[in-house]
Amino acid sequence: MSRSTSFNRTNVNAFFEKYQGLLQRHEFSACRIWNMDETGVTTVQKPNKIVGACGQKQVGAITSAERGTLVTLACAAKAAGNFIPPMFIFPRLRYSEMFIHGGPPDCIRADNFSEWMTEKYFFIFKDHFIKYVKSTKEDPALVLLDNHSSHVNIAVVEKVKENNVIMLSSPPTPIAPTTCKLWT
Numbered sequence: 001m002s003r004s005t006s007f008n009r010t011n012v013n014a015f016f017e018k019y020q021g022l023l024q025r026h027e028f029s030a031c032r033i034w035n036m037d038e039t040g041v042t043t044v045q046k047p048n049k050i051v052g053a054c055g056q057k058q059v060g061a062i063t064s065a066e067r068g069t070l071v072t073l074a075c076a077a078k079a080a081g082n083f084i085p086p087m088f089i090f091p092r093l094r095y096s097e098m099f100i101h102g103g104p105p106d107c108i109r110a111d112n113f114s115e116w117m118t119e120k121y122f123f124i125f126k127d128h129f130i131k132y133v134k135s136t137k138e139d140p141a142l143v144l145l146d147n148h149s150s151h152v153n154i155a156v157v158e159k160v161k162e163n164n165v166i167m168l169s170s171p172p173t174p175i176a177p178t179t180c181k182l183w184t
Contacts, residue, residue, distance in 0.1 A: 015170055018168060022168060023142075028141075030078065032139065036129070036143050037145065038073065039073050040072055040073075085104050085107040085108070086104060087125045088100060089112050089117065108124070123156050126160060127159070130160070142165075145170070147170060
């Protein structure tokens with residue numbers, strides 16, 4: 001309920017005012033504005049629908065009965081189109097290098113039985129992010145992120161401040177936005 005009630009005109013306007021103020025103050029180019037987000041990816045894809053000829057009684061298809069597991073992927077891409085290597089969070093207690101064999105070069109991994117991004121793993125991802133972004137006092141980076149609870153961490157805030165990275169969190173958005181009139 002709180003997620004849908006906080007996505008309102010006032011909060012959205014406040015976000016864009018802060019965003020515009022940061023753009024004017026720091027004159028960020030597209031190469032210095034990053035969007036960071038997490039998403040869940042399943043290891044087994046949903047099977048396709050089967051289409052058979054009209055009048056045919058038997059239509060065969062081989063589909064996996066396996067449910068698969070959810071792997072969380074943390075990504076950061078900049079407005080210019082580039083990205084840093086992602087972070088994979090596997091639902092395991094013990095990790096095997098086989099999990100990312102053949103994956104994106106320089107990606108990092110974590111194993112967390114709950115599968116989700118936590119403050120601990122967000123801190124690890126921010127270290128990874130800082131390594132690739134190389135911000136300076138004269139050329140800081142702006143990171144736009146969602147309003148996830150794992151992003152609210154004093155250690156992360158101090159770390160990004162030390163490394164000239166500015167974080168701006170968007171207002172929480174409802175799962176199925178029903179307030180589309182905000183944009184008209």
